[in-house]
Amino acid sequence: MKKLIVVIFVLAFSGLSFAQTPEKAKPDRPLNSINLNFIGDASIISLHYDRLHPVSPSVLISTKIGMGYNEDFQLCIFGPCAPPKSYVTFPHHVTANLGKKKHFLEVGMGGTIIAGDTDRPYMLYPILGYRFLPLNSGNLNFRIFGQYPLQEEGDYLFAEVGISVGYCF
Numbered sequence: 027m028k029k030l031i032v033v034i035f036v037l038a039f040s041g042l043s044f045a046q047t048p049e050k051a052k053p054d055r056p057l058n059s060i061n062l063n064f065i066g067d068a069s070i071i072s073l074h075y076d077r078l079h080p081v082s083p084s085v086l087i088s089t090k091i092g093m094g095y096n097e098d099f100q101l102c103i104f105g106p107c108a109p110p111k112s113y114v115t116f117p118h119h120v121t122a123n124l125g126k127k128k129h130f131l132e133v134g135m136g137g138t139i140i141a142g143d144t145d146r147p148y149m150l151y152p153i154l155g156y157r158f159l160p161l162n163s164g165n166l167n168f169r170i171f172g173q174y175p176l177q178e179e180g181d182y183l184f185a186e187v188g189i190s191v192g193y194c195f
Contacts (some may be wrong), residue, residue, distance in 0.1 A: 030101035038178070054083070056163040061092075066188015067117035068149045068173060069094030069140035074117065074119030076192065078159075086159075096140065096182045112181050113142035121153055130157040136173060149153065160190040160194055167192045 055078070065073040070093025079087040092174025097110040121134025132155040140147050169190040172175060 035097060043131050049116045054166075055159060055161050059166070059167055059192040059194045061090075061169070061190045061192030062190055063092070063117070063190045064165065065093065065185040066190070067092070067094065067115070067119075067136060067152075068140060068182065068184050069096050069115040069117060070183060071095055072107070072115060072117055074190070074192075078123075084124060084126055088119070088121045088123055088134070088157075089131070090121075090136075091118045099183045111143060111181070113140050115140055119153060121155075122155055123159075125157075126158055128161060130159060131155075132169070132171060140180065140182060144180050144182060146178070146182075149178045149184065152176070163195050165194055167194050 032134045056182070057078045057080070059076045061076055062076060063069060065071075072092045074090050074092030076088055076090045079089065081087060092190075094115040094116050096113040098113075099109060100110055116139040117136065118138070119134055119136030121132045121136075123130040123132050125131055132153060134153050135150070136153045137150045140149065151173040153171055153173050155169055158168040159182060160167060170189050171190070173182060174186060
């Protein structure tokens with residue numbers, strides 16, 4: 027009989043208990059980075075801000091925005107050559123990063139706005155790459171990636187591979 031009274035008491039007052047929300051756990055890796063990109067993202071060189079959004083320990087969503095430089099592609103072997111046209115680029119992307127600890131496979135979509143006198147002011151491309159992400163702030167990250175334009179390339183240089191090195195904080 028005592029057990030029945032205890033069970034009824036617990037059930038009756040369990041609705042009055044308030045669930046407490048746990049404090050957000052500190053992320054186990056730096057989520058921000060500043061990166062220098064060498065070729066790739068429709069730029070010869072570019073500077074990016076990259077933010078990681080953890081979904082789980084093995085899945086991270088990356089968002090990136092940056093600014094860079096590109097110029098038109100010329101093959102001028104003999105004779106006087108006209109100076110190349112210059113472009114300012116604004117690359118951006120959203121990618122999913124799948125992996126463990128420091129090594130991640132990157133899959134997503136990117137685009138670049140090309141400012142200047144060009145016939146293709148925007149490039150859209152899928153991204154597939156590898157990321158090395160450190161576990162502590164103040165360390166360098168590394169990224170090598172491939173991309174393929176979904177439309178015809180413009181008169182500027184578009185490389186299908188790129189390398190990026192950055193500082194995490």
